Amino acid sequence: MSDYYSAKRLPVDPGQTGWLSILDRVPFYPTLEQNISADWVIIGGGFTGLSAAKQLAYKGGSGLSIALLEASQIGAGPAGRNSGFMIDLPHALSGDSYVGDLSSDRELIRLNRVAQRFAISAAEEYQMPDHCVDRCGKINASVDHNNQHHNDIYAKQLDQLGETYSMLSSDDMLAITGSEYYANGLYTPGTILLQPAEYITRLAQGIHQRKSQFRIFERSPALSFTRVGKHWVIKTQHGSVTAEGIIIAVNGHAESFGFYENRLMHVFTYASMTKPLSAFQQKKIGGEARWGITPSDPMGTTIRRINTPEGNRIVIRNGWSFDPSMQVSPARVENYAKSHRISFDRRYPALTDVDFEYSWGGRLCLSRNTVPAFGWVDKNVISACCQNGLGTATGTLAGIAAADLAMNRNTEVITYLTNQDTPSKLPPRLLRYIGANATIKFKEFRARKEI
Numbered sequence: 001m002s003d004y005y006s007a008k009r010l011p012v013d014p015g016q017t018g019w020l021s022i023l024d025r026v027p028f029y030p031t032l033e034q035n036i037s038a039d040w041v042i043i044g045g046g047f048t049g050l051s052a053a054k055q056l057a058y059k060g061g062s063g064l065s066i067a068l069l070e071a072s073q074i075g076a077g078p079a080g081r082n083s084g085f086m087i088d089l090p091h092a093l094s095g096d097s098y099v100g101d102l103s104s105d106r107e108l109i110r111l112n113r114v115a116q117r118f119a120i121s122a123a124e125e126y127q128m129p130d131h132c133v134d135r136c137g138k139i140n141a142s143v144d145h146n147n148q149h150h151n152d153i154y155a156k157q158l159d160q161l162g163e164t165y166s167m168l169s170s171d172d173m174l175a176i177t178g179s180e181y182y183a184n185g186l187y188t189p190g191t192i193l194l195q196p197a198e199y200i201t202r203l204a205q206g207i208h209q210r211k212s213q214f215r216i217f218e219r220s221p222a223l224s225f226t227r228v229g230k231h232w233v234i235k236t237q238h239g240s241v242t243a244e245g246i247i248i249a250v251n252g253h254a255e256s257f258g259f260y261e262n263r264l265m266h267v268f269t270y271a272s273m274t275k276p277l278s279a280f281q282q283k284k285i286g287g288e289a290r291w292g293i294t295p296s297d298p299m300g301t302t303i304r305r306i307n308t309p310e311g312n313r314i315v316i317r318n319g320w321s322f323d324p325s326m327q328v329s330p331a332r333v334e335n336y337a338k339s340h341r342i343s344f345d346r347r348y349p350a351l352t353d354v355d356f357e358y359s360w361g362g363r364l365c366l367s368r369n370t371v372p373a374f375g376w377v378d379k380n381v382i383s384a385c386c387q388n389g390l391g392t393a394t395g396t397l398a399g400i401a402a403a404d405l406a407m408n409r410n411t412e413v414i415t416y417l418t419n420q421d422t423p424s425k426l427p428p429r430l431l432r433y434i435g436a437n438a439t440i441k442f443k444e445f446r447a448r449k450e451i
């Protein structure tokens with residue numbers, strides 16, 4: 001505990017996210033340029049920060065004032081850069097050997113569905129278009145015919161959990177995707193596919209329009225916070241907020257403020273989005289207008305076909321890098337875009353004339369023991385960070401739980417999150433860097449057919 005925390009690093013988001021760029025119009029919020037006060041300050045406007053904001057604004061009573069500080073623009077950070085899979089099932093299920101504990105997996109599924117219901121009800125309340133929060137399920141797909149065992153194991157695990165699924169043949173995969181590349185697939189109906197930047201911007205706008213005590217400040221990174229008597233004073237470049245409490249919702253940047261030092265792993269992954277496919281190009285490949293595929297090997301390629309008013313496009317994601325500095329160069333994004341091109345051409349040799357319109361990278365935060373960085377970290381300061389790569393659901397849950405904790409409520413989500421271990425210590429920095437990147441390269445090599 002300390003009386004003063006300052007941000008050693010601020011977020012840098014490499015490349016232009018297609019999800020935000022294709023949106024027609026997005027709301028604009030002011031930069032903080034005054035000294036104001038609020039009951040609670042939320043630092044970070046992603047899934048976690050905005051879910052916390054909604055819960056606090058709706059459940060905290062009409063007198064409770066909230067200020068949200070976002071370093072960048074709402075929807076421009078990782079929350080508007082991801083592939084949009086809001087998954088109900090534990091992701092690790094697709095591993096080779098399932099030694100998971102059925103009851104804790106069932107609990108996780110139930111809680112992920114709490115997060116999904118939160119998104120569905122926000123979508124209804126704020127009248128988001130259907131493609132924004134699309135309950136269409138996902139396919140876990142295998143490229144390699146010899147890799148059928150991944151999905152067979154996955155199916156057995158789902159049987160044990162009593163979850164529904166269907167197996168898809170290569171013909172089924174061709175009929176859905178218009179690509180001959182896939183050998184088989186396993187469809188689960190419970191995943192929600194988000195247009196992530198649209199969901200995030202509409203969530204922010206919905207709360208902001210309905211709750212006058214909720215204020216958003218963009219391009220207003222929290223640079224430091226200091227305890228002054230019973231309050232915290234959070235400073236930005238041109239202003240400050242004096243508040244009773246703080247919710248830190250910055251994912252890996254918790255470490256930039258000095259929390260969980262040497263316990264958080266900062267990883268980037270990369271994506272590209274095509275230009276809209278013409279009617280002719282769509283006909284040429286056939287297949288369905290919208291679907292989402294995760295790879296049967298986690299190091300493989302995630303791919304979606306989206307159908308929104310902004311066009312029918314394909315979004316492809318692969319490539320990982322471990323970057324403790326939390327920054328990657330534009331050249332890195334360009335290199336990964338080349339790898340996306342190869343993956344895309346393998347799947348759609350008939351579409352080699354379709355260019356990528358956007359390529360970008362985004363930060364994720366993992367802990368070695370796959371636990372969140374959640375709970376009180378100082379007097380009236382709550383951390384709701386480290387989403388372990390699945391922040392659409394886990395960030396939503398952490399945000400709701402942080403708000404409930406701030407209101408001194410006791411909920412099953414708080415119990416679940418606070419009962420987890422703290423993120424475990426990492427090896428020394430250089431070893432970590434070399435070890436993690438070597439492991440990534442090795443795993444990518446092993447998964448090369450799925451890339």
Ligand SMILES: Cc1cc2nc3c(=O)[nH]c(=O)nc-3n(C[C@H](O)[C@H](O)[C@H](O)COP(=O)(O)OP(=O)(O)OC[C@H]3O[C@@H](n4cnc5c(N)ncnc54)[C@H](O)[C@@H]3O)c2cc1C
Pocket residue numbers: 007010011043044045046047048049069070071072076077078079080081082083084085086087220221222223249250251252253268269270271317361362363364365384385386387388389390391392393395
């Ligand atoms: C390419 C890609 C694909 C992915 N695909 C998926 C997927 O399909 N499904 C899934 O569940 N997850 C996916 N993820 C991960 C997911 O995006 C993250 O887990 C999620 O965004 C975390 O949510 P969050 O709100 O906790 O943090 P973030 O989304 O990182 O939001 C934190 C916010 O805090 C802001 N911030 C940081 N420091 C400060 C400061 N000092 N002051 C003010 N603001 C600050 C940042 O600008 C940022 O907007 C993917 C990520 C990437 C990059």
